[in-house]
Amino acid sequence: MLAPLSWLKDYVNIKSNIKSLTERLGEVGLGTEEMTKTSDGDTILDLEITPNRPDLLSIIGIAREVAAVENTKIKYPDLKTDLNPKKNADILPLKIHPNYEVTPRLTGIVINNVTVKESPDWLKEKLKKLGQRPINNIVDITNFVMYELGNPIHSFDYHKIAGHEIYVQQSKGGEKFESVDEIVYHLPKDAIIFEDTEKIFDLVGIKGGKNSGTYNDTKAVFIAVEVDDPVLIRKASQALSLRSDASAIFERNVNRGGTIDALKRTVDLILECAGGEIASELYDLKKDNFEPWKLSLRIERLNKLLGIEISEKNVLEILESLNLSPKLSSEKVECIIPTYRNDLQIEEDLIEEVARIYGYSKFPQILPSGEIPIDEVPYFKDYKIDEKVKGLLAAAGFSEIYTYGLVSEKDLHNHGVSSEKTLRVDTPVSREYEYLRPNLLINLKKALYQNRLISAKINLFELGKVYNGKKIDEASEKYSLAGITNSKSFLEVKGILERVYKNLNINEDPTEYIEFIDEGVYFELDYSSLLEKTNQTKLFIPVPKFPPIFEDMSFIASENVLIGDIIKTMKSQSTLISEVTVLDKYRDTRTFHIIYQSRERNLKTEEIIEIRNKIIKALNEKHNARLKE
Secondary structure (H helix, E strand, C coil), rough: EEEEEHHHHHCCCCCCCHHHHHHHHHHHHCCEEEEECCCCCCEEEECCCCCHHHCCHHHHHHHHHHHHHHHCEECCCCCCCCCCCCCCCCCCCCEEEECCCCCCCCEEEEEEECCCCCCCHHHHHHHCCCCCCCCCHHHHHHHHHHHHHCCCCEEHHHHHCHHHHEEEEEEECCCCEEECCCCCECCCCEEEECCCCCCCEEEECEEHHHHHCCCCCCCCCEEEEEECCHHHHHHHHHHHHCCHHHHHHHHHCCCCCHHHHHHHHHHHHHHHHCEEEEEECCCEEECCCCCCCCEEEEEEHHHHHHHCCCCCHHHHHHHHHCCCCCEEECCCCEEEECCCCCCCHHHHHHHHHHHHHHCHHHCCCCCCCCCCCCCCCCCCCCCHHHHHHHHHHHHHHCCEECCCCCHHHHHHHHCCHHHHCCEECCCCCCCCCCCCCCCCCCHHHHHHHHCCCCCCCCEEEEEEEEECCCCCHHHHHEEEEEEECCCHHHHHHHHHHHHHHHHHCCCCCCCEEEEEEEEEEEEEEEEHHHHHHHHCCCCCCCCCCCCCCCEEEEECCCCCCCCCHHHHHHHHCCCCCEEEEECCCCCCCEEEEEECCCCCCCCHHHHHHHHHHHHHHHHHHHHHHEEEC
């Protein structure tokens, strides 16, 4: 929100210098993103407004905050007009058909005999400092009052409203609408619209229509100040990728009690800058009375929650500075909450208001008391194991990807999965993201297709959740670890997974989880089950004090004999054999590197000879293998 300092000074006496002011505003939640200087020496504050404070999307709203931190009073604009037509005025008929479900309040009035022309210099300058382009005096006044008071206002050419009837409706979807800036839109379903007896002439809360805009030939205007459903405004704005300053205010919940004052301010300025006279009754169509509400604050609870003692006098002064009309009675403070403070609904909201104006920097810096918890919370997840597994796959040449947890019905069909047995989202954002994924293969294959044009060798893996069941009451979720490759062999993938199993201390064969697909080799493991089986307790074995003895032996055996079986047989001949590895394989000859070692003593030559003879004999008897001379 841009706030010219000169405009703020119209309403509040600022005593601090600009640096002190911005620092104090930052302390109460109005952070300054940047400041700029104008050619006339004015300072423009660019303030960061949180979504719960739509009242701060106005100059008056910011002025209230300045008045609170500066401990001074705010001066509101004079509202002169009583909104009643003169006795001899020509009344222009207008019939409004409200829809309180989508527009809970519609306040408006007709002004006749206006002169549409260029705005006065003071008005154009104020709008330019907000980055707005002046258009004409009527449009500029509605924009000025919106930025000043925070209620969006719109002006319509009265004579362009066919039948002089306004119907507040919701779009059916697909209707054509041309905005005031001559852009054609096709409306989404349920957008709020104004219609007359012939056409749609306003996309309510977002953009006015070209067919009802205020131009130089306009002689009578209908000024409208609405309160619109924030959800419908937000949905329509997103669907059309069309945002305006008005929609930004409406979707955050506009001041429902501010429509009359906003209308009075607008009428005052129109009569001053464009002439004319009031030509209708005041329309204030609403089902509910939008009045201020009461909210109480207990001093004892405030001090308990904040952990400090703030005096009653100080609390009352802070609440008074925020225009909350506090009254102390029996150890609690009764406040009247203005309608522009929709964020103040419970006692804790008032406590937060007192704390931020009091100043968080005044709170003492103390360490939390009590013992540090050592028990794991029920939902605790140790990500160290995940990172270890991911590191192993990355080291083996795989790249990690993250894909959406939702897939389409077509995706399920292409992979032989029944949509009737898969969990479906009730309100999917699109048909592409309709079902919760039952496996990781669907998205991994998509990723393989998308990347094969830019890379010949693709190795991808994902660790994420998959979902089972067809009804929510019988649904389950679990973690799955899956990978896909078009460059690694079956044995390579098997070896990689064996390495993963070994690091998880799981003594199982992962072969059954590897599948051949058209594009290469694919695997998917039930990672949740692996975590249940893993044992991360490590046994420290010190480095042996006594030196090892090395020996290489070559054996001739049928090629049908597995190397793993030969190594297993060799190791079983003595506990003094600490390691056996393959050095070479050529046709029917396999060469092994053997390490002999004891942790208690030095080995003797006689012991090594005895073990060697046992190895030769065992391999000959079990595998018909003979030592190569």
